[in-house]
Amino acid sequence: MSNWADICSIDEILPNMGRCALVDGEQVAIFRVKTIGQDIDDQFYAVNNFCPFSDANIISRGIVGSISDQVVVASPLYKQRFDLATGQCIEDESISLKTYPVRIAGDKIQLAA
Amino acid sequence: MSTVSNIVVIGNGPVGHKFLESLVESGKAADYNVVVFGEEPRPAYDRVHLTAWFETRDAADINMVKPGFYQDNGFVLHTHDKVVAIDRNKRTVTSEKGVTVAYDKIILATGSYPFVPPVPGHDRENVFVYRTIEDLEAITAAAEKGKTGAVIGGGLLGLEAAKALKDLDLQTHVVEFAPRLMAVQVDDGGGKMLRHKIEDLGVAVHTQKNTKSITDGESAVHKMSFADGEELEIDIIVFSAGIRPRDELAKSSDLAMGERGGIVINNSCQTSDDDIYAIGEVALWDNKIFGLIAPGNAMAQAACDHLTATGSSEFAGADMSTKLKLMGVDVASIGDAHGNTPDSRSYTYVNDRDEVYKKIVVSGDDKYLLGAVLIGDASEYGTLLQYMLNKMELPAEPEGMILPQTDGAATGLGVDALPDTAQLCSCLNVTKGDIVDAVACGATNMGDIKESTKAATGCGGCSALVTQVLNSELEKLGVEVNTDLCEHFAYTRQDLYNIIRVENIRTFDELLEKHGKGLGCEICKPTAGSLLASCWNDYILKDNLQSLQDTNDYFMGNMQKDGTYSVVPRVAGGEITPEKLIVLGEVAKEYDLYTKITGGQRIDLFGARSEQLPAIWKTLIDAGFETGHAYGKSLRTVKSCVGSTWCRYGVQDSMGMSLILENRYKGLRSPHKLKMAVSGCTRECAEAQSKDVGVIATENGWNMYVCGNGGMKPRHADLFASDLDDETLLKYIDRFFMFYVRTGDRLQRTSVWMDNMEGGLDYLKSVIIDDKLGVCAELEAEMEHVVDTYQCEWKTTIEDSEKVKRFEHFVNSDAVDDNVKFEREREQIRPVSKSIEFVEVS
Numbered sequence A: 001m002s003n004w005a006d007i008c009s010i011d012e013i014l015p016n017m018g019r020c021a022l023v024d025g026e027q028v029a030i031f032r033v034k035t036i037g038q039d040i041d042d043q044f045y046a047v048n049n050f051c052p053f054s055d056a057n058i059i060s061r062g063i064v065g066s067i068s069d070q071v072v073v074a075s076p077l078y079k080q081r082f083d084l085a086t087g088q089c090i091e092d093e094s095i096s097l098k099t100y101p102v103r104i105a106g107d108k109i110q111l112a113a
Numbered sequence B: 001m002s003t004v005s006n007i008v009v010i011g012n013g014p015v016g017h018k019f020l021e022s023l024v025e026s027g028k029a030a031d032y033n034v035v036v037f038g039e040e041p042r043p044a045y046d047r048v049h050l051t052a053w054f055e056t057r058d059a060a061d062i063n064m065v066k067p068g069f070y071q072d073n074g075f076v077l078h079t080h081d082k083v084v085a086i087d088r089n090k091r092t093v094t095s096e097k098g099v100t101v102a103y104d105k106i107i108l109a110t111g112s113y114p115f116v117p118p119v120p121g122h123d124r125e126n127v128f129v130y131r132t133i134e135d136l137e138a139i140t141a142a143a144e145k146g147k148t149g150a151v152i153g154g155g156l157l158g159l160e161a162a163k164a165l166k167d168l169d170l171q172t173h174v175v176e177f178a179p180r181l182m183a184v185q186v187d188d189g190g191g192k193m194l195r196h197k198i199e200d201l202g203v204a205v206h207t208q209k210n211t212k213s214i215t216d217g218e219s220a221v222h223k224m225s226f227a228d229g230e231e232l233e234i235d236i237i238v239f240s241a242g243i244r245p246r247d248e249l250a251k252s253s254d255l256a257m258g259e260r261g262g263i264v265i266n267n268s269c270q271t272s273d274d275d276i277y278a279i280g281e282v283a284l285w286d287n288k289i290f291g292l293i294a295p296g297n298a299m300a301q302a303a304c305d306h307l308t309a310t311g312s313s314e315f316a317g318a319d320m321s322t323k324l325k326l327m328g329v330d331v332a333s334i335g336d337a338h339g340n341t342p343d344s345r346s347y348t349y350v351n352d353r354d355e356v357y358k359k360i361v362v363s364g365d366d367k368y369l370l371g372a373v374l375i376g377d378a379s380e381y382g383t384l385l386q387y388m389l390n391k392m393e394l395p396a397e398p399e400g401m402i403l404p405q406t407d408g409a410a411t412g413l414g415v416d417a418l419p420d421t422a423q424l425c426s427c428l429n430v431t432k433g434d435i436v437d438a439v440a441c442g443a444t445n446m447g448d449i450k451e452s453t454k455a456a457t458g459c460g461g462c463s464a465l466v467t468q469v470l471n472s473e474l475e476k477l478g479v480e481v482n483t484d485l486c487e488h489f490a491y492t493r494q495d496l497y498n499i500i501r502v503e504n505i506r507t508f509d510e511l512l513e514k515h516g517k518g519l520g521c522e523i524c525k526p527t528a529g530s531l532l533a534s535c536w537n538d539y540i541l542k543d544n545l546q547s548l549q550d551t552n553d554y555f556m557g558n559m560q561k562d563g564t565y566s567v568v569p570r571v572a573g574g575e576i577t578p579e580k581l582i583v584l585g586e587v588a589k590e591y592d593l594y595t596k597i598t599g600g601q602r603i604d605l606f607g608a609r610s611e612q613l614p615a616i617w618k619t620l621i622d623a624g625f626e627t628g629h630a631y632g633k634s635l636r637t638v639k640s641c642v643g644s645t646w647c648r649y650g651v652q653d654s655m656g657m658s659l660i661l662e663n664r665y666k667g668l669r670s671p672h673k674l675k676m677a678v679s680g681c682t683r684e685c686a687e688a689q690s691k692d693v694g695v696i697a698t699e700n701g702w703n704m705y706v707c708g709n710g711g712m713k714p715r716h717a718d719l720f721a722s723d724l725d726d727e728t729l730l731k732y733i734d735r736f737f738m739f740y741v742r743t744g745d746r747l748q749r750t751s752v753w754m755d756n757m758e759g760g761l762d763y764l765k766s767v768i769i770d771d772k773l774g775v776c777a778e779l780e781a782e783m784e785h786v787v788d789t790y791q792c793e794w795k796t797t798i799e800d801s802e803k804v805k806r807f808e809h810f811v812n813s814d815a816v817d818d819n820v821k822f823e824r825e826r827e828q829i830r831p832v833s834k835s836i837e838f839v840e841v842s
């Protein structure tokens, strides 16, 4: 569990955007979230890249946003939103995305493999 | 009913037609043999909108008869055949062409004719009246040869005719016998203001002028000589000196008539012969002739109800309040405009700077409104009319109803005080109750209301009031009329546009920090991205802009159901060289892309993985293609026809114009996508009237149409301006698009924008043609900026290796997405079929 793997450097994911990584054959969407106007570090989230509504690997290409304090991503095809911290779908209680531990080490983004 | 009885309708004008429609609606049409005679060469057309004929010079545009109306209902129509006799003993009707039919009931709907005073010379050539399409055709033909025109009569119709002469490029005069214009409806003070307004249109006004004779002119066709000794040399004369009922048939068949003409009717619209009804402008009720359409329609309904015994409506008189429908001139008159009621009081507001005159006439105790005159600003027309019609009690200080509001206080009691029976739209007879019901059934905007109730689709005079009722009902239903874009911005799209412009905001971060909260979302981010692009037109994948883009804009292709993208290069106007066609074929073959000709006259290549896009586009750009913006809320295509270059009917180079337009507006980001088309002649092969902006060639230039739509809810485009030269056409389109960019809602096509616009087409014309808001120079400059800063965003992207990297599916691997799988069908790829169930959100 404490097997952290380097994925890419921080700069390869731009603020408030996502990229997809291949980790042990699984597609993981990693997001870097920057809170504007506040002096806090960028937050990183990782969820499964597979959108269960469209059966396509596209979550990383969604728009990042917030609903009150929840940080969410909207699937780019049919626009269902998912809580990035928990993977829970906002529109459908029975659906959630798998989440992955993610951390920063130096200038690298790491996922637990 | 066992025996089918015969109805003969004499006169096929708007009111005669309304009777036929009522008959169909009553469900009883099949019980009768209906024969209709009309003297004019064509079936009923909308005389109220006669002047609109000039816009297209096509009678079809004001036709009132739905296709198949006569055939489907078994009605027999004799056009161009006047009834010359009614034999009440034999119970037959005989026409000029010798047709004789038996009747059980007759509907006389023969209308009226323009009165021409017996001035010597009134029968000279080049002297006209203004009543039928043939009249307008003759006036148009004469105007081509003449320079000047005069209308004799400064009433409602006379002014409309004068504006028409002016629009035919004649130096125009109005000659009025009375001391002021619209003497019947308007008082002295109002008349003065109205005169200024008409003069501002470029029309010369002569009052207190009694025309004594018309003779040969020296410098023009005619010389008009007036009683005061003055003279006017003029080429074309139009009489508009009042109307007279066409009651000759009634006279010859001995029906009771009024002293000064008109066929006497009772409340069921029966004449002195129970089997003969008279309706419309020929009918005399309570010694009055009603020269307006609404009372005519009410008579038609009453006659139909009585004849078929299916309803109980009676004609009970009608209100003669009116609003002038001249572009740019607000004039309205309500009830007792002159204060003739004994003991009445009046209040007047005059503002010389803005040329506004308003007067209300109230009862001696200040309680009830009796009449009003509004010149220059008729926005209170609807409200005041309701106060009078419904005898509603006025506020304590009634003058507040017409005084400008400085402290934001509401005028009067507001729409809530209106009873449900109050008729808001007299043209289409829609009551407040109808609007309330429509809202209860789910209508949430003016577009819905127009569709479900037809309110505000006639003269449009009621639209402000209908909007107020709509909003107030929505509020009551707890439908919060929340126009906030989303939880992050308590602003509308329009507000944000203004903020971005005024504060010169260049990034979303700045906008959010100053005016929003939270992180933003999939609604406000693309909206802001679009607004920033409309204003500043920076490269959309600039570092601080790219996170705003929807995936389609980010990958500059439309994401398909399996996560792949489509590739649509621009093929401006649908014109493409064989070399370029070959390149498209080669690219499609190399990457094995599904290839299809689109509905927009270009070629779509489907099934490209994101990592393939940069290489595909590099090949295309090297071959001279550029992005087609098939993904953006921006200009899609300008559909074209070959036009005069090849087509035997073409009258202008439609192909050339479509290229100019597509190259000018490509890349413009807007509230929703934009589509255009250019046709080379009226055959309209490019289907321009279904586009946001359509252009159709004429002998003299271009006709411009706006706010058409295909898609989910088709809408025919409205004619906006005629016979434009190239330069004016571009100017108007620049202004039109930029005004839409400024004021449209997010994802609102121009069609819906128009349907919800207060004042509708006329308002839009006043903004774009007459520059009523004084913004046209700004709009043009803003468009110029967008045109000057155009770049092909795919070209910029492939030249930037950092950007190109981001198209790789994985950030940490060269592998491809193994979930994308194709099978083959009709020799091309298609996504592997799987049954997916999806919930569509917003």
Ligand code: SRM
Pocket (backbone or CB within 6 Å): B558, B559, B566, B567, B568, B596, B597, B598, B599, B600, B601, B602, B603, B604, B630, B636, B637, B673, B675, B690, B708, B709, B710, B711, B712, B713, B749
């Ligand atoms: C490819 C094409 C169909 C085809 O196979 O021919 C097409 C395909 C799509 N149309 Fe369309 N439309 C295409 C012509 C049309 C037309 C016909 C036309 O333009 O002459 C219409 C009706 C005309 C109109 O828009 O007024 C049309 C009305 C729509 C609508 C409904 C718009 C509306 O106002 O009701 C949508 C949905 C939307 O935009 O919200 C839509 C949306 C779409 C989208 C973008 C849906 C999406 O978001 O994925 C499709 C993506 C295409 C792609 O991946 O490239 N498409 N679509 C046509 C592309 C034309 C082009 O060269 O750019």
Ligand SMILES: Cc1cc2nc3c(=O)[nH]c(=O)nc-3n(C[C@H](O)[C@H](O)[C@H](O)COP(=O)(O)OP(=O)(O)OC[C@H]3O[C@@H](n4cnc5c(N)ncnc54)[C@H](O)[C@@H]3O)c2cc1C
Pocket (backbone or CB within 6 Å): B010, B011, B012, B013, B014, B015, B016, B037, B038, B039, B040, B047, B048, B049, B050, B051, B081, B082, B083, B084, B109, B110, B111, B112, B113, B130, B131, B157, B160, B246, B249, B279, B280, B281, B282, B290, B291, B292, B293, B294, B296, B325, B459
């Ligand atoms: C330029 C213009 C603008 C107007 N603007 C407005 C407005 O803004 N608001 C408004 O309320 N009203 C307006 N009006 C008035 C409105 O058009 C009339 O009230 C309406 O047309 C009356 O309809 P009708 O059917 O009674 O008569 P008409 O329209 O006159 O129709 C009667 C028809 O019967 C035919 N006919 C007559 N005798 C015979 C016969 N013996 N045999 C066969 N056919 C016969 C005539 O040729 C005619 O076609 C306007 C009128 C004009 C001319």
Ligand code: SF4
Pocket (backbone or CB within 6 Å): B641, B642, B643, B644, B647, B648, B649, B650, B651, B654, B679, B680, B681, B682, B683, B684, B685, B686
């Ligand atoms: S619209 Fe007219 S000019 Fe164009 S192709 Fe059709 S017929 Fe020819």
Ligand code: FES
Pocket (backbone or CB within 6 Å): B424, B425, B426, B427, B428, B455, B456, B457, B458, B459, B460, B461, B462, B463
């Ligand atoms: S009153 Fe004329 S459209 Fe409603």
